[in-house]
Amino acid sequence: MKREAKFWEKLADKKAQCHLCPYNCKINDGKTGICNVRKNDDGKLYTLIYGSCSSMAADPIEKKPLYHFHPGTNAFSLGTVGCNFKCEHCQNYIISTATPDQFYIREVMPEEAISLAKQHGCRGIAWTYNEPTIWHEYSYDSMVLAKKQGLYTVYVTNGYINEEPLKELSRYLDAMNIDVKAFTEDFYKKICKAKLEPVLQTCELAKKLGIHIELTYLVIPEYNDSIDEIKNFCSWVLDKLGEDTPVHFSRFHPDNNLLDVPMTPMKTLQKIFDAAKESGILYPYLGNVPHGNYENTYCPSCGNLCVERLGYSINICGLKDGKCLKCNSSIPMIIDNYKKQKI
Numbered sequence: 609m610k611r612e613a614k615f616w617e618k619l620a621d622k623k624a625q626c627h628l629c630p631y632n633c634k635i636n637d638g639k640t641g642i643c644n645v646r647k648n649d650d651g652k653l654y655t656l657i658y659g660s661c662s663s664m665a666a667d668p669i670e671k672k673p674l675y676h677f678h679p680g681t682n683a684f685s686l687g688t689v690g691c692n693f694k695c696e697h698c699q700n701y702i703i704s705t706a707t708p709d710q711f712y713i714r715e716v717m718p719e720e721a722i723s724l725a726k727q728h729g730c731r732g733i734a735w736t737y738n739e740p741t742i743w744h745e746y747s748y749d750s751m752v753l754a755k756k757q758g759l760y761t762v763y764v765t766n767g768y769i770n771e772e773p774l775k776e777l778s779r780y781l782d783a784m785n786i787d788v789k790a791f792t793e794d795f796y797k798k799i800c801k802a803k804l805e806p807v808l809q810t811c812e813l814a815k816k817l818g819i820h821i822e823l824t825y826l827v828i829p830e831y832n833d834s835i836d837e838i839k840n841f842c843s844w845v846l847d848k849l850g851e852d853t854p855v856h857f858s859r860f861h862p863d864n865n866l867l868d869v870p871m872t873p874m875k876t877l878q879k880i881f882d883a884a885k886e887s888g889i890l891y892p893y894l895g896n897v898p899h900g901n902y903e904n905t906y907c908p909s910c911g912n913l914c915v916e917r918l919g920y921s922i923n924i925c926g927l928k929d930g931k932c933l934k935c936n937s938s939i940p941m942i943i944d945n946y947k948k949q950k951i
Contacts, residue, residue, distance in 0.1 A: 609715055611658040613646055614745055615773050622651035628744055629692050629768045630806040643742040644707045645690035658746045660713045662703045663687035663737045666728040668920035672764050673895055675905065676854050676941040677783045677820050678732065679915060680922050683762055684725035686716070687737025688746075693766050694801040695789070697828060697866040704738045718750040722757055732760030732782070741769040744777075751780040767810040768802060774810060778817035785822050785856075786811055790832035791841040799831065812848050820942060822854040824895070827872045827880060829860065838880050842887035851890050852940045857881060859896035877902075907932040907939060914939055 615627045622637040626646055633641035635648040645657045667685045669678055689711050691704035698704050703711060716724070725733045733754050735747045740763045751761040760782045767786040769777075788807060789800060796804045814821050825841065827833050845853055857880050859872045877894050881902060884892035894902035905915035907926065912934035914926040926933045930941060 609658045609660055610647075610654050610656055611745060613653040613655045614748075614776075615770070616646075616653040618651060622648070624648040624651060624653040626653060627770055628773055629741060629770060630803065631692060631768075632770075640707075641692075642694075643690045643692040643739075645688070645742055655743075655745050656708045657688045657690065657713075657743060659715045659717050660688050660708055660746075661686050661716045662689050662706070662711050662713060664714075664716070664724070666730050667734070667736075669732070669734075669762070670917065670920050670922065672734060672736065672762060672785045673824065673856050673858075673893070674762065674783055674785055674820075674822055674854075675856075675893060675915070675917075676822065676891070677762075678760060678942055678944065679924065681731035682729065683732045683734040683760075684721070684728055684730040685734045685736050686721060687735070687740075688743050689713070689738060690742055691739040691766075692742055692768050692802075693739065695864070696799050697826075697860065697864055697869075699861075699863045700737055701864045718746065718753050721750050722753050722759065725754070725759055726757065730759070732762060734762035734764060736762070736764035739768070740765055741773070744769075744773055748777060748780070751777070755780050766800075766802075767807040769810055771809075771813060774813055775817065778814070778819055781819055783820040783822075784814055785824055786814070787824050787826070788841065789826060790828075791837050791844070792832070795832055808844065808848070815849050815853075821849070822856065823849075824856045824858055826858045826860055827877060828866070829870055829872055829876065831869070833872070833876055833880070835879060835883050838883050839887055842884050842889050846888050851888050853889075854891040854893065855884060855889055856893045856895045857884065859894070861896070905939070905941070907935060907937055909937040910935040915941070 626633045640647045666682045689706040763784045793804050796802050861871050890908040903917040912926045916923045
């Protein structure tokens with residue numbers, strides 16, 4: 609659905625410059641920006657996807673993945689089409705590379721999205737599957753309504769958003785899982801057609817704005833899996849975000865244009881997990897791997913098992929009132945309305 613966009617300015621010759629993300633696209637009349645969903649029509653910028661949903665589901669919050677944010681609850685999750693990245697390895701490329709006229713779209717207005725979330729017994733609502741920052745007008749209007757209805761709000765994002773749009777969202781956005789896809793500018797330039805630094809700035813600003821953040825780092829063999837790069841990434845996390853920031857190192861599987869790259873070896877992931885812990889990251893996790901201790905939350909002070917996870921089933925077995933039952937240390941985890949799930 610077409611609506612006038614936010615965060616843009618008029619230029620000469622009917623050009624429009626978008627200021628939603630760090631590309632700051634200068635768009636000629638009749639053309640779209642890099643995301644393919646923001647169009648200049650006669651010198652005015654419009655979003656083409658307001659309320660346009662390609663995907664909807666009631667997902668466990670752990671799927672985002674968010675491990676320290678309302679564990680055991682479901683988030684009503686919505687996606688649209690388009691993306692402001694061009695990742696060679698995109699695992700949702702069917703919708704991220706599509707334009708609104710190339711994919712089946714269901715129009716879901718903000719009021720209906722909130723109603724569906726409550727109808728399906730969800731504790732919150734998430735914008736995910738493709739890149740939510742390009743859906744700004746719709747997600748913002750929806751989260752304003754969501755907060756009035758007592759729902760939490762989540763972005764699963766590549767972090768490519770400018771400061772002012774993020775500040776606007778921060779009044780109503782509770783949590784973000786931000787993909788830091790590598791820790792070199794070269795990777796971002798070659799694989800994502802983007803830049804690393806704006807992503808890091810988003811992480812730091814989101815933290816300052818009081819948004820709960822967790823990071824995901826997809827480990828791709830021979831591309832971003834060197835221990836030196838991982839250590840540099842962990843040092844940045846410790847310095848800018850804090851040792852208690854959950855970091856999910858996720859296993860790559862071949863997809864899109866990287867079909868010739870093998871799945872990440874488990875040995876590599878184990879080395880990265882150990883390196884992250886040795887660097888001082890208190891809550892590293894491994895994703896897309898067989899069940900093991902890498903999904904569980906342990907007290908950093910005494911090693912007590914606080915949260916046990918098996919897939920999307922969880923058991924909060926060693927926490928009470930946000931503190932370890934064994935040593936009484938505080939564990940940074942947002943918990944409420946939790947119903948125990950058997951493992």
